[in-house]
Amino acid sequence: MAARLPTTPHAPGALRLVGATLVDGTGAPPRADSEVELRDGVVTYAGPRRPPAAGIPVADLTGTWLLPGFVDTHVHLSMVPTAPEEQRGRFPEEDVLEVAEVLRSTLHAGVTTARDLDGLTPGYRNAVARGTVTGPRLHLAIAMLSPTGGHADPVRPNGSLPAWAVRSGMPEPGVVDTDDDIVRTVRALLRTGADAIKVSTSGGVGSPTDDPDDVGITEEQVRLVVRLVRERGGRPVTAHALTDAAARAAVLGGASSIEHGYALSDETIALMVERGTVLVPTLSTLLRELDPATASEERLRHRAALHERGLDSVRRAVAAGVPVALGTDAGVHPHGRNLAELARLVQVGLSPLAAVTAGTLQGARLLGLEARLGSVEPGKEGDLVITRVDPLTDVGALADAASVRAVLQSGRVVKDLDGLVTTAS
Ligand SMILES: [Zn+2]
Incomplete structure:
Protein backbone atom coordinates (compact mmCIF):
# COMPACT_ATOMS: atom_id res chain seq x y z
CA MET A 1 0.00 0.00 0.00
CA ALA A 2 1.47 3.34 -1.03
CA ALA A 3 1.10 6.55 0.98
CA ARG A 4 -2.54 7.29 1.54
CA LEU A 5 -3.79 10.78 0.72
CA PRO A 6 -5.96 11.89 3.62
CA THR A 7 -8.90 13.43 1.77
CA THR A 8 -10.95 16.38 2.91
CA PRO A 9 -14.24 17.59 1.43
CA HIS A 10 -13.74 19.17 -2.02
CA ALA A 11 -15.30 22.45 -3.11
CA PRO A 12 -17.42 21.77 -6.19
CA GLY A 13 -17.23 23.91 -9.34
CA ALA A 14 -14.61 26.18 -10.87
CA LEU A 15 -12.85 29.24 -9.44
CA ARG A 16 -10.08 31.51 -10.69
CA LEU A 17 -7.73 33.32 -8.29
CA VAL A 18 -6.06 36.19 -10.15
CA GLY A 19 -3.57 38.97 -9.53
CA ALA A 20 -1.58 37.48 -6.62
CA THR A 21 2.18 36.97 -6.65
CA LEU A 22 2.47 33.19 -6.83
CA VAL A 23 5.19 31.36 -4.89
CA ASP A 24 4.36 27.86 -6.05
CA GLY A 25 6.43 25.73 -3.64
CA THR A 26 8.69 24.17 -6.27
CA GLY A 27 11.46 26.70 -5.69
CA ALA A 28 10.61 28.55 -8.92
CA PRO A 29 10.92 32.35 -8.66
CA PRO A 30 7.73 34.21 -7.69
CA ARG A 31 5.30 35.02 -10.51
CA ALA A 32 3.62 38.45 -10.32
CA ASP A 33 0.02 38.91 -11.55
CA SER A 34 -0.64 35.16 -11.63
CA GLU A 35 -3.72 33.06 -12.18
CA VAL A 36 -4.61 29.81 -10.47
CA GLU A 37 -7.69 27.90 -11.57
CA LEU A 38 -9.38 25.27 -9.42
CA ARG A 39 -11.97 22.76 -10.59
CA ASP A 40 -13.68 20.56 -8.03
CA GLY A 41 -10.96 21.40 -5.52
CA VAL A 42 -8.03 20.49 -7.78
CA VAL A 43 -5.57 22.90 -9.45
CA THR A 44 -6.15 22.87 -13.23
CA TYR A 45 -4.01 25.88 -14.16
CA ALA A 46 -1.20 27.91 -12.56
CA GLY A 47 0.62 30.53 -14.58
CA PRO A 48 0.29 33.99 -16.10
CA ARG A 49 -3.15 35.61 -15.97
CA ARG A 50 -5.38 34.74 -18.94
CA PRO A 51 -8.41 36.54 -20.37
CA PRO A 52 -11.53 35.90 -18.25
CA ALA A 53 -13.76 32.96 -19.18
CA ALA A 54 -17.55 33.23 -19.16
CA GLY A 55 -19.20 31.52 -16.19
CA ILE A 56 -16.08 31.01 -14.05
CA PRO A 57 -16.10 33.14 -10.88
CA VAL A 58 -12.96 35.20 -10.24
CA ALA A 59 -11.40 36.21 -6.92
CA ASP A 60 -9.20 39.29 -7.27
CA LEU A 61 -6.14 38.74 -5.09
CA THR A 62 -4.16 41.80 -6.21
CA GLY A 63 -1.75 42.86 -3.46
CA THR A 64 -1.43 39.39 -1.96
CA TRP A 65 0.95 36.44 -2.13
CA LEU A 66 -0.41 33.00 -2.94
CA LEU A 67 1.43 29.95 -1.59
CA PRO A 68 0.72 26.23 -1.31
CA GLY A 69 -0.82 25.05 1.96
CA LEU A 339 5.12 29.04 10.29
CA ALA A 340 7.51 30.56 12.86
CA GLU A 341 9.73 27.68 11.71
CA LEU A 342 10.28 29.39 8.31
CA ALA A 343 12.40 32.16 9.84
CA ARG A 344 14.28 29.55 11.88
CA LEU A 345 15.12 27.68 8.68
CA VAL A 346 16.46 30.92 7.18
CA GLN A 347 18.57 31.31 10.33
CA VAL A 348 20.37 28.00 9.54
CA GLY A 349 21.16 28.91 5.95
CA LEU A 350 18.11 28.29 3.75
CA SER A 351 17.00 31.13 1.48
CA PRO A 352 13.43 32.30 2.18
CA LEU A 353 12.36 30.61 -1.07
CA ALA A 354 14.05 27.33 -0.01
CA ALA A 355 12.39 27.61 3.43
CA VAL A 356 8.97 27.81 1.71
CA THR A 357 9.86 24.70 -0.33
CA ALA A 358 10.99 22.90 2.88
CA GLY A 359 7.57 23.74 4.30
CA THR A 360 5.60 22.64 1.24
CA LEU A 361 6.91 20.34 -1.51
CA GLN A 362 9.72 18.86 0.62
CA GLY A 363 7.27 17.98 3.39
CA ALA A 364 4.86 16.42 0.89
CA ARG A 365 7.76 14.34 -0.51
CA LEU A 366 8.68 13.10 2.95
CA LEU A 367 5.09 11.90 3.41
CA GLY A 368 5.10 10.26 -0.05
CA LEU A 369 2.32 12.61 -1.20
CA GLU A 370 4.20 14.89 -3.62
CA ALA A 371 2.05 13.79 -6.56
CA ARG A 372 -0.99 15.42 -4.93
CA LEU A 373 0.28 17.98 -2.40
CA GLY A 374 3.02 20.50 -1.72
CA SER A 375 2.95 22.83 -4.72
CA VAL A 376 0.55 24.91 -6.80
CA GLU A 377 0.63 22.95 -10.06
CA PRO A 378 -2.02 21.30 -12.24
CA GLY A 379 -3.20 18.00 -10.77
CA LYS A 380 -2.49 18.96 -7.16
CA GLU A 381 -5.10 19.48 -4.47
CA GLY A 382 -6.25 23.10 -4.13
CA ASP A 383 -4.51 23.64 -0.77
CA LEU A 384 -3.62 27.33 -0.74
CA VAL A 385 -2.48 30.07 1.65
CA ILE A 386 -3.10 33.76 0.93
CA THR A 387 -1.13 36.45 2.77
CA ARG A 388 -0.28 40.14 2.46
CA VAL A 389 3.24 39.42 3.73
CA ASP A 390 5.99 39.09 1.12
CA PRO A 391 7.46 35.71 2.13
CA LEU A 392 10.74 36.46 0.41
CA THR A 393 11.50 39.66 2.34
CA ASP A 394 9.59 39.21 5.60
CA VAL A 395 9.18 35.48 6.19
CA GLY A 396 9.26 35.94 9.97
CA ALA A 397 5.91 37.78 9.85
CA LEU A 398 4.18 34.51 8.84
CA ALA A 399 4.71 33.24 12.41
CA ASP A 400 1.61 35.23 13.35
CA ALA A 401 -1.48 33.29 12.24
CA ALA A 402 -3.21 36.67 11.58
CA SER A 403 -0.78 37.23 8.68
CA VAL A 404 -2.38 34.21 7.00
CA ARG A 405 -5.46 35.97 5.59
CA ALA A 406 -7.09 33.02 3.86
CA VAL A 407 -6.68 29.24 3.65
CA LEU A 408 -8.19 26.87 1.09
CA GLN A 409 -8.14 23.10 1.45
CA SER A 410 -9.08 21.11 -1.66
CA GLY A 411 -10.59 24.37 -2.88
CA ARG A 412 -12.80 24.72 0.19
CA VAL A 413 -12.45 28.08 1.93
CA VAL A 414 -11.61 27.25 5.55
CA LYS A 415 -10.43 30.74 6.55
CA ASP A 416 -11.03 34.07 4.80
CA LEU A 417 -10.49 37.08 7.07
CA ASP A 418 -10.93 39.66 4.29
CA GLY A 419 -13.60 37.88 2.25
CA LEU A 420 -11.08 37.67 -0.60
CA VAL A 421 -12.31 34.36 -1.95
CA THR A 422 -15.82 34.09 -0.56
CA THR A 423 -16.86 37.19 -2.54
CA ALA A 424 -15.61 35.78 -5.89
CA SER A 425 -18.01 36.60 -8.71
ZN1 LIG B 1 8.13 15.32 18.78
Whole structure:
Protein backbone atom coordinates (compact mmCIF):
# COMPACT_ATOMS: atom_id res chain seq x y z
CA MET A 1 0.00 0.00 0.00
CA ALA A 2 1.47 3.34 -1.03
CA ALA A 3 1.10 6.55 0.98
CA ARG A 4 -2.54 7.29 1.54
CA LEU A 5 -3.79 10.78 0.72
CA PRO A 6 -5.96 11.89 3.62
CA THR A 7 -8.90 13.43 1.77
CA THR A 8 -10.95 16.38 2.91
CA PRO A 9 -14.24 17.59 1.43
CA HIS A 10 -13.74 19.17 -2.02
CA ALA A 11 -15.30 22.45 -3.11
CA PRO A 12 -17.42 21.77 -6.19
CA GLY A 13 -17.23 23.91 -9.34
CA ALA A 14 -14.61 26.18 -10.87
CA LEU A 15 -12.85 29.24 -9.44
CA ARG A 16 -10.08 31.51 -10.69
CA LEU A 17 -7.73 33.32 -8.29
CA VAL A 18 -6.06 36.19 -10.15
CA GLY A 19 -3.57 38.97 -9.53
CA ALA A 20 -1.58 37.48 -6.62
CA THR A 21 2.18 36.97 -6.65
CA LEU A 22 2.47 33.19 -6.83
CA VAL A 23 5.19 31.36 -4.89
CA ASP A 24 4.36 27.86 -6.05
CA GLY A 25 6.43 25.73 -3.64
CA THR A 26 8.69 24.17 -6.27
CA GLY A 27 11.46 26.70 -5.69
CA ALA A 28 10.61 28.55 -8.92
CA PRO A 29 10.92 32.35 -8.66
CA PRO A 30 7.73 34.21 -7.69
CA ARG A 31 5.30 35.02 -10.51
CA ALA A 32 3.62 38.45 -10.32
CA ASP A 33 0.02 38.91 -11.55
CA SER A 34 -0.64 35.16 -11.63
CA GLU A 35 -3.72 33.06 -12.18
CA VAL A 36 -4.61 29.81 -10.47
CA GLU A 37 -7.69 27.90 -11.57
CA LEU A 38 -9.38 25.27 -9.42
CA ARG A 39 -11.97 22.76 -10.59
CA ASP A 40 -13.68 20.56 -8.03
CA GLY A 41 -10.96 21.40 -5.52
CA VAL A 42 -8.03 20.49 -7.78
CA VAL A 43 -5.57 22.90 -9.45
CA THR A 44 -6.15 22.87 -13.23
CA TYR A 45 -4.01 25.88 -14.16
CA ALA A 46 -1.20 27.91 -12.56
CA GLY A 47 0.62 30.53 -14.58
CA PRO A 48 0.29 33.99 -16.10
CA ARG A 49 -3.15 35.61 -15.97
CA ARG A 50 -5.38 34.74 -18.94
CA PRO A 51 -8.41 36.54 -20.37
CA PRO A 52 -11.53 35.90 -18.25
CA ALA A 53 -13.76 32.96 -19.18
CA ALA A 54 -17.55 33.23 -19.16
CA GLY A 55 -19.20 31.52 -16.19
CA ILE A 56 -16.08 31.01 -14.05
CA PRO A 57 -16.10 33.14 -10.88
CA VAL A 58 -12.96 35.20 -10.24
CA ALA A 59 -11.40 36.21 -6.92
CA ASP A 60 -9.20 39.29 -7.27
CA LEU A 61 -6.14 38.74 -5.09
CA THR A 62 -4.16 41.80 -6.21
CA GLY A 63 -1.75 42.86 -3.46
CA THR A 64 -1.43 39.39 -1.96
CA TRP A 65 0.95 36.44 -2.13
CA LEU A 66 -0.41 33.00 -2.94
CA LEU A 67 1.43 29.95 -1.59
CA PRO A 68 0.72 26.23 -1.31
CA GLY A 69 -0.82 25.05 1.96
CA PHE A 70 2.03 24.19 4.33
CA VAL A 71 3.00 20.71 5.52
CA ASP A 72 4.19 20.45 9.14
CA THR A 73 5.91 17.06 9.28
CA HIS A 74 6.30 16.92 13.07
CA VAL A 75 3.46 17.86 15.41
CA HIS A 76 1.79 16.49 18.53
CA LEU A 77 -1.74 17.82 18.24
CA SER A 78 -3.00 15.94 21.30
CA MET A 79 -0.35 17.56 23.47
CA VAL A 80 -1.91 20.50 25.30
CA PRO A 81 -0.40 21.62 28.59
CA THR A 82 -2.89 21.04 31.40
CA ALA A 83 -2.30 21.27 35.15
CA PRO A 84 -2.25 17.72 36.62
CA GLU A 85 -5.05 18.52 39.08
CA GLU A 86 -7.29 19.84 36.27
CA GLN A 87 -6.46 16.85 34.06
CA ARG A 88 -7.63 14.43 36.75
CA GLY A 89 -11.01 16.17 36.95
CA ARG A 90 -11.76 16.19 33.23
CA PHE A 91 -14.39 14.36 31.20
CA PRO A 92 -13.14 12.66 28.00
CA GLU A 93 -15.10 15.12 25.80
CA GLU A 94 -13.07 18.03 27.16
CA ASP A 95 -9.87 16.46 25.85
CA VAL A 96 -11.41 15.60 22.47
CA LEU A 97 -12.88 19.08 21.95
CA GLU A 98 -9.62 20.69 22.99
CA VAL A 99 -7.82 18.72 20.27
CA ALA A 100 -10.51 19.84 17.78
CA GLU A 101 -9.65 23.45 18.64
CA VAL A 102 -5.93 22.71 18.16
CA LEU A 103 -6.74 21.20 14.73
CA ARG A 104 -8.62 24.36 13.76
CA SER A 105 -5.90 26.75 14.94
CA THR A 106 -3.19 24.74 13.15
CA LEU A 107 -5.16 24.89 9.90
CA HIS A 108 -5.74 28.63 10.35
CA ALA A 109 -1.98 29.10 10.79
CA GLY A 110 -1.60 27.92 7.18
CA VAL A 111 -0.89 24.21 7.76
CA THR A 112 -3.20 22.22 5.47
CA THR A 113 -1.39 18.91 6.09
CA ALA A 114 0.25 17.73 9.30
CA ARG A 115 2.08 14.62 10.40
CA ASP A 116 1.44 13.76 14.04
CA LEU A 117 4.41 11.82 15.37
CA ASP A 118 2.95 10.43 18.60
CA GLY A 119 -0.29 10.77 20.47
CA LEU A 120 -3.05 11.33 17.93
CA THR A 121 -5.36 8.41 17.15
CA PRO A 122 -6.98 7.72 13.73
CA GLY A 123 -10.43 8.93 14.83
CA TYR A 124 -9.21 12.52 14.40
CA ARG A 125 -7.85 11.79 10.92
CA ASN A 126 -11.18 10.25 9.94
CA ALA A 127 -13.19 13.15 11.40
CA VAL A 128 -11.12 15.67 9.38
CA ALA A 129 -11.47 13.55 6.23
CA ARG A 130 -15.23 13.43 6.73
CA GLY A 131 -15.49 17.16 7.38
CA THR A 132 -16.85 16.73 10.92
CA VAL A 133 -14.12 19.10 12.14
CA THR A 134 -11.83 21.41 10.20
CA GLY A 135 -8.14 20.68 10.51
CA PRO A 136 -5.05 19.78 8.56
CA ARG A 137 -5.31 16.56 6.54
CA LEU A 138 -3.47 14.13 8.82
CA HIS A 139 -0.75 11.54 8.57
CA LEU A 140 -0.20 9.70 11.85
CA ALA A 141 2.54 7.70 13.56
CA ILE A 142 0.03 7.08 16.41
CA ALA A 143 2.73 6.00 18.91
CA MET A 144 6.53 6.05 18.96
CA LEU A 145 8.77 3.03 19.61
CA SER A 146 11.44 2.93 22.33
CA PRO A 147 12.70 0.43 24.91
CA THR A 148 11.29 0.16 28.43
CA GLY A 149 12.44 3.28 30.29
CA GLY A 150 13.14 5.04 26.96
CA HIS A 151 11.62 8.09 25.30
CA ALA A 152 8.29 6.39 24.54
CA ASP A 153 7.83 5.07 28.08
CA PRO A 154 5.76 7.45 30.22
CA VAL A 155 5.92 5.35 33.41
CA ARG A 156 7.59 7.05 36.39
CA PRO A 157 9.86 5.18 38.82
CA ASN A 158 6.97 4.54 41.23
CA GLY A 159 4.80 3.16 38.43
CA SER A 160 2.52 6.20 38.10
CA LEU A 161 1.85 8.20 34.92
CA PRO A 162 2.36 11.93 34.33
CA ALA A 163 -0.78 14.01 33.59
CA TRP A 164 -0.11 14.23 29.82
CA ALA A 165 -0.13 10.45 29.55
CA VAL A 166 -3.55 10.07 31.16
CA ARG A 167 -5.45 12.26 28.70
CA SER A 168 -8.34 10.27 27.34
CA GLY A 169 -7.95 8.73 23.90
CA MET A 170 -4.16 8.49 24.07
CA PRO A 171 -2.75 5.44 22.25
CA GLU A 172 -0.83 2.64 24.02
CA PRO A 173 2.84 3.63 24.29
CA GLY A 174 5.11 1.74 21.86
CA VAL A 175 7.40 0.19 24.45
CA VAL A 176 9.47 -2.58 22.81
CA ASP A 177 12.55 -4.47 23.94
CA THR A 178 12.89 -7.64 21.87
CA ASP A 179 12.58 -8.16 18.12
CA ASP A 180 9.33 -10.02 18.80
CA ASP A 181 7.96 -6.93 20.56
CA ILE A 182 8.90 -4.84 17.52
CA VAL A 183 7.26 -7.20 15.03
CA ARG A 184 4.03 -7.26 17.04
CA THR A 185 3.93 -3.52 17.76
CA VAL A 186 4.74 -2.38 14.20
CA ARG A 187 2.13 -4.74 12.75
CA ALA A 188 -0.43 -3.57 15.30
CA LEU A 189 0.30 0.09 14.43
CA LEU A 190 -0.13 -0.67 10.72
CA ARG A 191 -3.39 -2.50 11.47
CA THR A 192 -4.62 0.55 13.43
CA GLY A 193 -3.81 2.75 10.44
CA ALA A 194 -0.34 4.25 11.00
CA ASP A 195 0.90 6.31 8.01
CA ALA A 196 4.46 6.39 9.34
CA ILE A 197 6.48 4.58 11.99
CA LYS A 198 8.49 6.64 14.47
CA VAL A 199 11.34 5.14 16.45
CA SER A 200 13.41 6.78 19.14
CA THR A 201 17.06 5.87 18.55
CA SER A 202 18.21 8.11 21.41
CA GLY A 203 16.71 9.08 24.73
CA GLY A 204 14.65 12.23 24.99
CA VAL A 205 13.90 15.33 27.00
CA GLY A 206 10.71 15.26 29.04
CA SER A 207 10.34 11.48 29.29
CA PRO A 208 10.54 10.54 32.98
CA THR A 209 13.44 8.06 33.33
CA ASP A 210 15.82 8.44 30.37
CA ASP A 211 18.51 10.83 29.22
CA PRO A 212 19.18 12.20 25.69
CA ASP A 213 22.49 10.30 25.56
CA ASP A 214 20.84 6.92 26.20
CA VAL A 215 20.66 4.32 23.43
CA GLY A 216 17.13 3.66 22.22
CA ILE A 217 16.11 1.56 19.21
CA THR A 218 19.31 0.12 17.66
CA GLU A 219 20.48 0.14 14.03
CA GLU A 220 19.53 -3.57 13.62
CA GLN A 221 16.08 -2.84 15.05
CA VAL A 222 15.57 0.13 12.70
CA ARG A 223 16.44 -2.24 9.85
CA LEU A 224 13.80 -4.67 11.14
CA VAL A 225 11.16 -1.89 11.30
CA VAL A 226 12.00 -0.82 7.73
CA ARG A 227 11.66 -4.45 6.55
CA LEU A 228 8.28 -4.82 8.32
CA VAL A 229 6.80 -1.72 6.69
CA ARG A 230 8.15 -2.77 3.27
CA GLU A 231 6.32 -6.06 3.66
CA ARG A 232 3.10 -4.06 3.98
CA GLY A 233 3.45 -1.67 1.07
CA GLY A 234 5.97 0.70 2.65
CA ARG A 235 5.66 3.72 4.91
CA PRO A 236 8.18 6.38 5.94
CA VAL A 237 10.20 5.43 9.03
CA THR A 238 11.45 8.39 11.02
CA ALA A 239 13.79 8.55 14.00
CA HIS A 240 13.90 10.87 16.98
CA ALA A 241 17.69 11.22 17.29
CA LEU A 242 19.41 13.66 19.65
CA THR A 243 22.94 12.18 19.51
CA ASP A 244 25.20 11.52 16.54
CA ALA A 245 25.27 7.76 17.27
CA ALA A 246 21.45 7.70 17.29
CA ALA A 247 21.24 9.57 13.97
CA ARG A 248 23.84 7.28 12.44
CA ALA A 249 21.97 4.15 13.59
CA ALA A 250 18.79 5.50 12.00
CA VAL A 251 20.44 6.45 8.70
CA LEU A 252 22.27 3.11 8.38
CA GLY A 253 19.12 1.22 9.39
CA GLY A 254 17.25 2.85 6.49
CA ALA A 255 15.10 5.56 8.13
CA SER A 256 13.71 8.13 5.70
CA SER A 257 14.19 11.05 8.08
CA ILE A 258 15.88 12.21 11.27
CA GLU A 259 13.97 14.34 13.77
CA HIS A 260 16.02 17.00 15.63
CA GLY A 261 19.60 15.90 14.77
CA TYR A 262 21.35 18.40 17.07
CA ALA A 263 24.74 16.63 17.27
CA LEU A 264 25.41 15.40 13.73
CA SER A 265 29.04 14.63 12.83
CA ASP A 266 30.29 15.49 9.36
CA GLU A 267 30.47 11.72 8.65
CA THR A 268 26.79 11.22 9.47
CA ILE A 269 25.90 14.31 7.41
CA ALA A 270 27.78 12.83 4.43
CA LEU A 271 25.83 9.57 4.85
CA MET A 272 22.53 11.51 4.92
CA VAL A 273 23.45 13.32 1.69
CA GLU A 274 24.42 10.03 0.05
CA ARG A 275 21.18 8.30 1.06
CA GLY A 276 18.87 11.28 0.74
CA THR A 277 17.85 11.09 4.41
CA VAL A 278 15.73 14.12 5.25
CA LEU A 279 16.42 16.26 8.33
CA VAL A 280 13.46 17.70 10.27
CA PRO A 281 15.26 20.02 12.69
CA THR A 282 12.21 21.28 14.70
CA LEU A 283 14.12 24.51 15.44
CA SER A 284 11.07 26.24 16.94
CA THR A 285 11.26 23.77 19.78
CA LEU A 286 15.06 23.72 20.06
CA LEU A 287 15.17 27.53 20.31
CA ARG A 288 12.18 28.10 22.59
CA GLU A 289 13.18 30.26 25.50
CA LEU A 290 12.87 29.19 29.11
CA ASP A 291 11.23 31.63 31.46
CA PRO A 292 14.16 33.40 33.19
CA ALA A 293 11.89 34.03 36.21
CA THR A 294 11.50 30.31 36.94
CA ALA A 295 14.56 28.64 35.35
CA SER A 296 17.83 28.41 37.31
CA GLU A 297 21.06 30.09 36.10
CA GLU A 298 22.48 26.66 35.42
CA ARG A 299 19.52 25.57 33.30
CA LEU A 300 19.67 28.78 31.27
CA ARG A 301 23.41 28.29 30.65
CA HIS A 302 22.86 24.64 29.69
CA ARG A 303 20.07 25.70 27.37
CA ALA A 304 22.20 28.35 25.62
CA ALA A 305 24.93 25.76 25.01
CA LEU A 306 22.37 23.32 23.60
CA HIS A 307 21.06 26.04 21.22
CA GLU A 308 24.57 26.71 19.91
CA ARG A 309 25.38 23.02 19.44
CA GLY A 310 22.05 22.31 17.76
CA LEU A 311 22.27 25.30 15.41
CA ASP A 312 25.83 24.39 14.45
CA SER A 313 24.78 20.80 13.65
CA VAL A 314 21.81 21.85 11.51
CA ARG A 315 23.81 24.61 9.75
CA ARG A 316 26.50 22.11 8.72
CA ALA A 317 23.82 19.70 7.46
CA VAL A 318 22.14 22.45 5.40
CA ALA A 319 25.48 23.63 3.97
CA ALA A 320 26.34 20.03 2.96
CA GLY A 321 23.05 19.67 1.09
CA VAL A 322 20.99 17.44 3.42
CA PRO A 323 17.33 17.79 2.35
CA VAL A 324 15.32 19.63 5.03
CA ALA A 325 11.58 19.50 5.74
CA LEU A 326 9.65 21.82 8.02
CA GLY A 327 8.58 20.38 11.36
CA THR A 328 7.86 22.23 14.58
CA ASP A 329 7.22 19.66 17.33
CA ALA A 330 4.10 21.78 18.03
CA GLY A 331 2.70 20.61 21.32
CA VAL A 332 6.10 21.09 22.88
CA HIS A 333 6.17 24.45 21.03
CA PRO A 334 2.82 26.37 21.14
CA HIS A 335 0.19 25.28 18.59
CA GLY A 336 -0.90 27.68 15.83
CA ARG A 337 2.51 29.32 15.31
CA ASN A 338 3.82 26.64 12.96
CA LEU A 339 5.12 29.04 10.29
CA ALA A 340 7.51 30.56 12.86
CA GLU A 341 9.73 27.68 11.71
CA LEU A 342 10.28 29.39 8.31
CA ALA A 343 12.40 32.16 9.84
CA ARG A 344 14.28 29.55 11.88
CA LEU A 345 15.12 27.68 8.68
CA VAL A 346 16.46 30.92 7.18
CA GLN A 347 18.57 31.31 10.33
CA VAL A 348 20.37 28.00 9.54
CA GLY A 349 21.16 28.91 5.95
CA LEU A 350 18.11 28.29 3.75
CA SER A 351 17.00 31.13 1.48
CA PRO A 352 13.43 32.30 2.18
CA LEU A 353 12.36 30.61 -1.07
CA ALA A 354 14.05 27.33 -0.01
CA ALA A 355 12.39 27.61 3.43
CA VAL A 356 8.97 27.81 1.71
CA THR A 357 9.86 24.70 -0.33
CA ALA A 358 10.99 22.90 2.88
CA GLY A 359 7.57 23.74 4.30
CA THR A 360 5.60 22.64 1.24
CA LEU A 361 6.91 20.34 -1.51
CA GLN A 362 9.72 18.86 0.62
CA GLY A 363 7.27 17.98 3.39
CA ALA A 364 4.86 16.42 0.89
CA ARG A 365 7.76 14.34 -0.51
CA LEU A 366 8.68 13.10 2.95
CA LEU A 367 5.09 11.90 3.41
CA GLY A 368 5.10 10.26 -0.05
CA LEU A 369 2.32 12.61 -1.20
CA GLU A 370 4.20 14.89 -3.62
CA ALA A 371 2.05 13.79 -6.56
CA ARG A 372 -0.99 15.42 -4.93
CA LEU A 373 0.28 17.98 -2.40
CA GLY A 374 3.02 20.50 -1.72
CA SER A 375 2.95 22.83 -4.72
CA VAL A 376 0.55 24.91 -6.80
CA GLU A 377 0.63 22.95 -10.06
CA PRO A 378 -2.02 21.30 -12.24
CA GLY A 379 -3.20 18.00 -10.77
CA LYS A 380 -2.49 18.96 -7.16
CA GLU A 381 -5.10 19.48 -4.47
CA GLY A 382 -6.25 23.10 -4.13
CA ASP A 383 -4.51 23.64 -0.77
CA LEU A 384 -3.62 27.33 -0.74
CA VAL A 385 -2.48 30.07 1.65
CA ILE A 386 -3.10 33.76 0.93
CA THR A 387 -1.13 36.45 2.77
CA ARG A 388 -0.28 40.14 2.46
CA VAL A 389 3.24 39.42 3.73
CA ASP A 390 5.99 39.09 1.12
CA PRO A 391 7.46 35.71 2.13
CA LEU A 392 10.74 36.46 0.41
CA THR A 393 11.50 39.66 2.34
CA ASP A 394 9.59 39.21 5.60
CA VAL A 395 9.18 35.48 6.19
CA GLY A 396 9.26 35.94 9.97
CA ALA A 397 5.91 37.78 9.85
CA LEU A 398 4.18 34.51 8.84
CA ALA A 399 4.71 33.24 12.41
CA ASP A 400 1.61 35.23 13.35
CA ALA A 401 -1.48 33.29 12.24
CA ALA A 402 -3.21 36.67 11.58
CA SER A 403 -0.78 37.23 8.68
CA VAL A 404 -2.38 34.21 7.00
CA ARG A 405 -5.46 35.97 5.59
CA ALA A 406 -7.09 33.02 3.86
CA VAL A 407 -6.68 29.24 3.65
CA LEU A 408 -8.19 26.87 1.09
CA GLN A 409 -8.14 23.10 1.45
CA SER A 410 -9.08 21.11 -1.66
CA GLY A 411 -10.59 24.37 -2.88
CA ARG A 412 -12.80 24.72 0.19
CA VAL A 413 -12.45 28.08 1.93
CA VAL A 414 -11.61 27.25 5.55
CA LYS A 415 -10.43 30.74 6.55
CA ASP A 416 -11.03 34.07 4.80
CA LEU A 417 -10.49 37.08 7.07
CA ASP A 418 -10.93 39.66 4.29
CA GLY A 419 -13.60 37.88 2.25
CA LEU A 420 -11.08 37.67 -0.60
CA VAL A 421 -12.31 34.36 -1.95
CA THR A 422 -15.82 34.09 -0.56
CA THR A 423 -16.86 37.19 -2.54
CA ALA A 424 -15.61 35.78 -5.89
CA SER A 425 -18.01 36.60 -8.71
ZN1 LIG B 1 8.13 15.32 18.78
